[in-house]
Amino acid sequence: MTDSRIAPDLVATDNDKRATALKADYEALGATLSRRGVDIEAVTRQVAEFFVAVPSWGVGTGGTRFARFPGTGEPRGIFDKLDDCAVINQLTQATPNVSLHIPWDKADARELKAKGDALGLGFDAMNSNTFSDAPGQAHSYKYGSLSHTDAATRAQAVEHNLECIEIGKALGSKALTVWIGDGSNFPGQSHFTKAFERYLASMADIYKALPDDWKLFSEHKMYEPAFYSTIVQDWGTNYLIAQTLGPKAYCLVDLGHHAPNTNIEMIVARLIQFGKLGGFHFNDSKYGDDDLDAGAIDPYRLFLVFNELVDAEQRGVNDFNPAHMIDQSHNVTDPIESLINSANEIRRAYVQALLVDRKALSVYQDDNDALMASETLKRAYRADVEPILAEARRRAGGAIDPIAVYRASGYRRQVAAERPASAAGGGGII
Numbered sequence: 001m002t003d004s005r006i007a008p009d010l011v012a013t014d015n016d017k018r019a020t021a022l023k024a025d026y027e028a029l030g031a032t033l034s035r036r037g038v039d040i041e042a043v044t045r046q047v048a049e050f051f052v053a054v055p056s057w058g059v060g061t062g063g064t065r066f067a068r069f070p071g072t073g074e075p076r077g078i079f080d081k082l083d084d085c086a087v088i089n090q091l092t093q094a095t096p097n098v099s100l101h102i103p104w105d106k107a108d109a110r111e112l113k114a115k116g117d118a119l120g121l122g123f124d125a126m127n128s129n130t131f132s133d134a135p136g137q138a139h140s141y142k143y144g145s146l147s148h149t150d151a152a153t154r155a156q157a158v159e160h161n162l163e164c165i166e167i168g169k170a171l172g173s174k175a176l177t178v179w180i181g182d183g184s185n186f187p188g189q190s191h192f193t194k195a196f197e198r199y200l201a202s203m204a205d206i207y208k209a210l211p212d213d214w215k216l217f218s219e220h221k222m223y224e225p226a227f228y229s230t231i232v233q234d235w236g237t238n239y240l241i242a243q244t245l246g247p248k249a250y251c252l253v254d255l256g257h258h259a260p261n262t263n264i265e266m267i268v269a270r271l272i273q274f275g276k277l278g279g280f281h282f283n284d285s286k287y288g289d290d291d292l293d294a295g296a297i298d299p300y301r302l303f304l305v306f307n308e309l310v311d312a313e314q315r316g317v318n319d320f321n322p323a324h325m326i327d328q329s330h331n332v333t334d335p336i337e338s339l340i341n342s343a344n345e346i347r348r349a350y351v352q353a354l355l356v357d358r359k360a361l362s363v364y365q366d367d368n369d370a371l372m373a374s375e376t377l378k379r380a381y382r383a384d385v386e387p388i389l390a391e392a393r394r395r396a397g398g399a400i401d402p403i404a405v406y407r408a409s410g411y412r413r414q415v416a417a418e419r420p421a422s423a424a425g426g427g428g429i430i
Contacts, residue, residue: 002120005087006409011399014408018390018400025387033383038355040388047351048392052282053097053124053325054339056105059084061422062291062329071334073416078105079115080419084336086119091405093398094343097124099325100171102164103134109170116171124175124325125217125279126168130157131181131225144182146202147195147231154202161206169211175278175323177252178206179219183226183233190229199231200244207245217252217278217323218242222259224289234258235267242276250278254327255294255305256285265304272312272320279323280305282346291329293338295345302345303381306353314358334412340402344389351388355380 030040059081061071075081082098089095098121116123130145138156143149145157165176182199184190207216220238223230232238235251242249251271258264271277284292284302295302312320324346330338357376364373390400399405
């Protein structure tokens, strides 16, 4: 039996108060969609089967390069993090898997698996960390890791990734995500070609160790912490990496890792077309890699990304099964609340994309009717699909209003009493 962090009767009682209104809203939306030829029940079943993984590090309070202001009841380690992740899944029924970051979350794999099983949680892609130094490591990553000029440092970074694979195998994970901060801050500091060759050689060593049923996700980022040049700076370089390494290598798209105004949905379409879209790190941004809550700044862009995903899904693209994960930093909100909202916003974009009249859109595209093609997308985007999201949560045992139940539960106050207060720290996202 799953260990519930919040009393199930609290969820049930709150749902009972909202059930009548939800039933009326759901039926009204169903009638509206029916006139468009859309079966609301079919859409509800589809969204109920759409899940997004939460990052273990996301339940802690984040920060900036300048400061971090701790929140109350912050998790002391991975087992507290899993408790917090279980709350998110209990209320949303949308986040059954957790993505771990090693060495931050390093612990006995048997204990981690047992904890996850008790909470009804599985484990998503493993994340390695060679962008910061761990206590006691022999070689520093200050000047790079997988692309470092020193062979011993590169070997250390490779070995760390191999360790992540071994931990993931014990937990039932099926993927490794590799993001590195390697690059340069001054012109001439690094030889672009040689550095990339060293990176590819290191990644090839990691790739060789992948189990047959695993995937390797490489993640691109335009800048930071290297501000002049970055080893994996854009989706084109990322695609070259995936093509070079082999069929188990894919590109991971973080929505915040692009220049402002970049057409991310077109990048997604290109990677789908050539079979190298591995998955996503969902977040939102205004200026750069802000790691804001998904849908907080540009929910229409999130919808347009899902428009490409649903298009591929309905076209029956071969072996199309991208991974979906949240990757955010919560500086001024309760991280649990932000992750609850983000999971729901990601599902919202998915539902809206399911409502696109694709037959009509195709006709308008073929006729070069730009206005009506655009309006076809907007019609789906403007739909208030909250009743579908709420009904999917209710049927799965989640909360109609997850934030309201979370606040009423007093969970944050409870864990604050159990977990020592964190001291204010210096800069750093986590």
